[in-house]
Amino acid sequence: MECNNCSVAELKFDIKLEGETNLSLMDMIVHHLQRRDMEITRKDNRLLMKEPGAQEFLDFCLHLMEPERVQFRIDKGEWNGIEEMEQVFKTEWIDEVIRKELLVCHYQPIVTANEEIFAYEMLARFHHEDGTIIYPNEIFPAAKSRSRLYALDRVCRMAAVRHAAVLKDVKAFINFIPTSIYSPEFCLRSTTNLANELGVDPRQLVFEVVETEKVDDIEHLREILAFYKKKGFQYALDDVGEGYSTIELLADLKPHYMKLDMQYVQGVAEDAGKQKTALRFLEKALEVGSIPLAEGVETKEDFEWLKERGYQLFQGYYFGKPAKEPQKISIVGA
Template identity: 65%
Template structure:
């Protein structure tokens, strides 16, 4: 069963009015919207409107109010200028993607030093009803704008678990820590599904992505502890980039450390990249984290990383993401 944050329900928009003219007109707005039953709540200069009435409000605002002195937000998001609201409304298509489960998974192999497949990373791909694909960055931008990130991340995790079940191999599954507000609620359905499918939890590696948006390390640790206590493993992605620093690595002690591709590509001939790659390798081994190099495209880089002590590798040299797992 999904938590409330992960269910796609009709959005409520909070509208905040400023300025003498807007405050004078506000009672008229409230009266008009009340007749169509789209007002949810009124608190001073803040009104909460159901999505069904938001376009009506926008029309009224453009005709009778100073729209530059009006803000909106969804749930507990930050306040935004009203000029951004039409974009949010136009992204309503993301709701259909989630409710209809229009997501599939592509498989990218992760290999060992002998170039044998050790695991697959499952990468979400999204499709329209006509079958055409939607780019992930477009999907996640829409989900953030409409407050659907919780629901989208859950859909991706659940879909990946289903795709992983028949493989009987380790599978790396991405998750966005900021989309999980309470692991005991948000992750319960993911764990239950894995158990229902009879998959050994140690075959799942949940991969922390977008660490640059994590401002609560204790919360992230709670999520990882929840996974670990139930037999799952976890990885830290893009190590060396942004907030995925040596300090973060030592703090989280992941089962797998994924060196960011900017230190992988060209490492065989770049002394600076070699120095950084070795630093992260040493720290990973120090905390018994398996070092994995991602974004490997050239054999000379693979050979250098292998000789240096990296144990796992991922990149186009070994296989691109594909709807059918490479054998």
């Protein structure tokens, strides 16, 4: 049975009121919503209700209460100011995207120093039911505002595994958001089951941590990566930020691959500062036994510089843009 985070269940709002004026209006609010057949529960200075009730409450709050003394949260998430509730309602469209799985995966090649395809990264592309494109900078903030990050992350992972099943003799890099996962054993079970059903060799899949440097709970990340390792999968860190600055921690996580972010790749052949970062990154990767991968390669000069220093894998428009079908390498200018 799926939890609310796996599926697109109806949102539950927990609204906290403070201040004499707001507290004096609680009974009236409860009676009003009950008259309209809306479910509402009162617990001390808090009101628990579903989305229709929250929409009704917001209008009343902004006009007749002290909104600066009202907070809300969704499904036991973080508390937010009431002024942010409108954004939750405006992004309801994300529910349909997730429920109907309105996305496809594109393949972007990852190549070796010999310019041979080593893997493809599976990149989700979202769209509305009418076919109009939804960009990543729209989809993820919308999912976060409605506490749908796990549900979105799950459908992306499942779609990526299905698309990876067509690949032969090369790996598939699949992104995931570690902060959206509550319990690896529970939340990742459907992903591993699907891979088994499709006959995908676990060694073919590389699960890539999205926004590595923003992960605060290292122990939780360690548990997720240990789960993947136990199931036979590999994993990658997409960037090594301040939270991963020590060799000891990297050695503990033991990533199979470490990605150098494109901001240090593009123009590295001519930029001494980027060169210093790239070399330090390379040294760390090799020291902990990880394969260094440079992403965002767009020119021959940057590719040659990184290759000569010892980078082993490369990704970027220089080799090929994301495409609906796995493409052979098409070197820019070749």
